Amino acid sequence: MRIDAHMHMNFRNISPQNIIDYLDQNEFESCWLMTWEEEKHGKWYYEHLCVEDVYEAYSLFPTRIVPMYAPDPNCEEAPQKLIDWYQRGIRGCAELKVTLNWQSEKVSRLLSVVSDLKIPLVFHMEGFSEKLESMPSDSTLEKLFLRMIEDHRLSGVPRKLCTILSRYCESVMAWRKDHMVFPGYLLDFASLESVLCQYPSIAFIGHGPLFWKHITSEKSKNHPYQTGEIDQEGLVCHLLRNYPNLYADISAPSGYNALDRDHAFARRFLTEFDHKLLFGTDNYFMGHERLLKSLGLSQETFGRIMGANAREILAPADIFQKAAN
Numbered sequence: 448m449r450i451d452a453h454m455h456m457n458f459r460n461i462s463p464q465n466i467i468d469y470l471d472q473n474e475f476e477s478c479w480l481m482t483w484e485e486e487k488h489g490k491w492y493y494e495h496l497c498v499e500d501v502y503e504a505y506s507l508f509p510t511r512i513v514p515m516y517a518p519d520p521n522c523e524e525a526p527q528k529l530i531d532w533y534q535r536g537i538r539g540c541a542e543l544k545v546t547l548n549w550q551s552e553k554v555s556r557l558l559s560v561v562s563d564l565k566i567p568l569v570f571h572m573e574g575f576s577e578k579l580e581s582m583p584s585d586s587t588l589e590k591l592f593l594r595m596i597e598d599h600r601l602s603g604v605p606r607k608l609c610t611i612l613s614r615y616c617e618s619v620m621a622w623r624k625d626h627m628v629f630p631g632y633l634l635d636f637a638s639l640e641s642v643l644c645q646y647p648s649i650a651f652i653g654h655g656p657l658f659w660k661h662i663t664s665e666k667s668k669n670h671p672y673q674t675g676e677i678d679q680e681g682l683v684c685h686l687l688r689n690y691p692n693l694y695a696d697i698s699a700p701s702g703y704n705a706l707d708r709d710h711a712f713a714r715r716f717l718t719e720f721d722h723k724l725l726f727g728t729d730n731y732f733m734g735h736e737r738l739l740k741s742l743g744l745s746q747e748t749f750g751r752i753m754g755a756n757a758r759e760i761l762a763p764a765d766i767f768q769k770a771a772n
């Protein structure tokens with residue numbers, strides 16, 4: 448039983464057939480396929496990954512794809528949309544990646560439905576940024592500017608630099624007005640802790656740069672991908688230890704980096720939390736499995752992370768769905 452518990456379609460040029468080829472080549476039984484839906488998206492590299500595409504892939508390969516959908520909580524109908532798609536076969540609320548906070552009323556309305564349906568929730572945490580972000584634009588000049596930003600630093604233009612330049616240059620001032628400081632995705636750990644208490648029956652599965660940054664207590668405030676040995680464990684260890692309904696997936700560069708920076712720490716971490724961690728790639732095929740294999744984990748720990756945990760997390764939803772039908 449091997450499962451990639453974090454994948455997307457049409458993200459990083461992956462088609463449904465590419466997914467099946469990847470699963471076959473790597474002997475995965477199935478994958479969790481997730482959406483990304485934000486009405487007012489907060490990053491210029493936002494990609495709308497819609498539920499219709501996930502569902503179409505699931506219809507083509509129903510035994511290989513576990514379809515998931517996280518409607519944007521900003522949409523009034525989000526809770527009903529989740530219920531409607533659940534009735535068509537959606538088996539998780541994922542990936543929740545929105546510029547809202549856990550305490551938002553809109554998020555609470557969605558969490559109540561997730562709790563009622565007994566489905567898991569995968570969420571992405573990412574920090575607030577001092578850099579100015581741009582919305583996608585049709586302007587050639589803006590596209591060129593964005594390309595320059597992208598080539599230089601993926602995260603945008605420092606707000607301070609724009610503030611200084613805008614004193615001397617009207618066009619920078621105008622540009623700055625139309626651009627936002629990225630407010631972060633679900634970035635508050637204190638509120639996360641409160642929803643972990645409030646919804647004990649939801650399996651919350653965390654990932655993302657901010658989540659994995661806190662595998663250790665902070666060393667540098669600004670950089671999301673920290674490096675070097677881990678002296679002191681961080682909030683993520685505390686929360687995983689204290690909340691039975693918190694899990695994590697090791698996908699994407701953020702999960703990889705958190706485990707690769709200190710192998711001795713990673714071995715201890717993976718062993719202690721082997722019943723709470725899920726293998727996933729997020730379409731970043733950078734060798735997550737190779738890394739796990741290099742750490743000398745027990746057969747049992749490795750097996751749990753590579754699929755057994757994902758299967759167990761889905762079990763309550765499966766039982767509930769069968770009983771309802």
Ligand SMILES: [Zn+2]
Pocket residue numbers: 453455481542729
């Ligand atoms: Zn993702």
